[in-house]
Amino acid sequence: MGVSLKDIAERAGVSLATVSNVVNGYRPVGERTRQRVQQAIDELGYSPNLSARHLRRGRTGLIALAIPELNNPYFAELAEIAIREAAGLGYTLVMENTAADREAELLLLDGSRRHIIDGLIFSPVRIGREEVLARTADNPLVLIGEGVHDVPHDHIAIDNVAASRAAIQHLVSIGRRRIAFLGATSGGDRQSAHLRMRGYREALAAAGLPYRPQLVVPTDAFGRVDGRRAMRDLLTLGELPDAVFGYNDLIAVGALRALTEAGHRVPETVAVIGIDDIEEGRFSSPTLTTIAPDKEAIARLAVRRLVARIEGTEVAAPLTVQTPFQLIRRESTMSGVTDADRPDR
Amino acid sequence: MGVSLKDIAERAGVSLATVSNVVNGYRPVGERTRQRVQQAIDELGYSPNLSARHLRRGRTGLIALAIPELNNPYFAELAEIAIREAAGLGYTLVMENTAADREAELLLLDGSRRHIIDGLIFSPVRIGREEVLARTADNPLVLIGEGVHDVPHDHIAIDNVAASRAAIQHLVSIGRRRIAFLGATSGGDRQSAHLRMRGYREALAAAGLPYRPQLVVPTDAFGRVDGRRAMRDLLTLGELPDAVFGYNDLIAVGALRALTEAGHRVPETVAVIGIDDIEEGRFSSPTLTTIAPDKEAIARLAVRRLVARIEGTEVAAPLTVQTPFQLIRRESTMSGVTDADRPDR
DNA sequence: CAACGCCTGTATAACGTTATAGAGGCGCGG
């Protein structure tokens, strides 16, 4: 192995404990010896063995962020912020990709890797309340997203029902009446899909619009390909909507593509809106209207609460926080009227 | 802390070593005792402390993938493949985002975290040959991308000069003559930008086209915003190219947007090509022609070589591998002729 | 029946670190 405390101690002619104190500043060390030790450290190129340190201290300085899709830009952007925030607090954030796989999520929650991290920020998709309650690991857990509710852990998410309502209200406000929802989930898996569905129905009802099942298209997953397929299905099934609400921006981008391929004009014929505000939506043609969650708030809050739990600063009861969101209007909903409406006005 | 080997040993009435052998299968254990131990493990919910195991074994089972931009889809897609491959070989891959920061890269190469990982796959941007040579960590390092050459480590990359040439040749083959290059680097930082620039110039020369400095636009970074800005600058500067080669797909997407905003038609007026084959390019309007590196090969090869080094299976001299690439033609270069050429044919 | 080997299990010494208890030197007040 590399050089250890012992090597430094011998070189500097002091004890192990003194070197440790120089490194950690845990207890004061005389100026003369400190310098000698420091010199030895520099000369030999010492860096502490984190495994040993952890074994002794019970802390690694590592926290994990577990997300279901690494190549979903929403999570990538979230991760980037979280990494910065963690670094600022003296922690290293490692990313874990569960790939929306149930086994992977369980392993993460309770597997042996739990010993190596001080805490976990988790966006669960395939596991539910019971699994989280059955968790035996004793390091702190912060949940993000809508996967699981009513568990004794800090929880940060946007109000998905309200966000979804806001999206639909916007479409209604620009005169759309046949609004499709792409990305309903067939199984009972994704909680947030259910919530966004609920917001969709509530907003329709509030606007006095009928709920038409044939305008709701479930998808297997939530990527661009799924959005495109869902939109194509909708187009071939006959009923052309005048607006499309995508479960997230990726679904919306896929829908955008399918509409373009089919020769429909966005937003004139069909308006499109998504959720997430990924950068891609600011560069697509047309640019994508979206509901923007406050990613900065979500990521920073999650990290801060986790660290507070780890360090014992925070002992209050678990907190559930709903972070704000915002409608960002772009080209995909820029026309106030549909082609169909135009003659009437 | 949680339950340890000792707890299991007491519960099952055997020695520590026996429990360890049951867990690891390192040495045979009698069937009766094995069952008793296994039962104790299940009842108490034991999972090994990885820090302790690592301290003893000198291995963590963790490998790191260090990339300069987490929210660059190219790296996200690469990471996803690498994670799968690593899992298949019994390793856990943790991602490290250097954010193209020199300090972060140095810390990763030689900082204290090196003790916690068995090996590192590294895509350096801000550090060079000397820094890599000066590295003191003794765990294996595999380099990907063009950051550093001629160092005693395995190295995997595409032939950037050839890839760049292929892109230009394609543009030439569809009749383009005023081909811009977006994403040249002003400083000496990104090696691959230099190489792609070289390919650009070589291909121009081979096609008998003049090299025009005013068609080459450097950028600070390599994201969508940088591509858009570069394209805008080029448009306002007066000389309209009939084709644009982006340093990567993100730059190309930004250029696409700037062209659309300015009312130019792609590909009729200006054709656009990038490098990376990110999924976004299959959904943009128009879809983006690109040079597709074999991400699968790069990621899997990198992981496999690293693991081979870690386990000592591979002792041969460091290998430099150039992985294949492929032109994928999409809408952004689909027209055979430019608007300007059309009257002539 | 002695000698040998195999099979199963145990005791124990590391791995590199940090926290605790304590040792020695030295100044200072009584």
Add this chain to the structure above:
DNA sequence: CCGCGCCTCTATAACGTTATACAGGCGTTG
């Protein structure tokens, strides 16, 4: 000049694991 406290520093016991050396039982072989 003794006793006390402070300031440095040291010795050492953990943390949870795995590898090594060894011990006992029992069957096989010459």
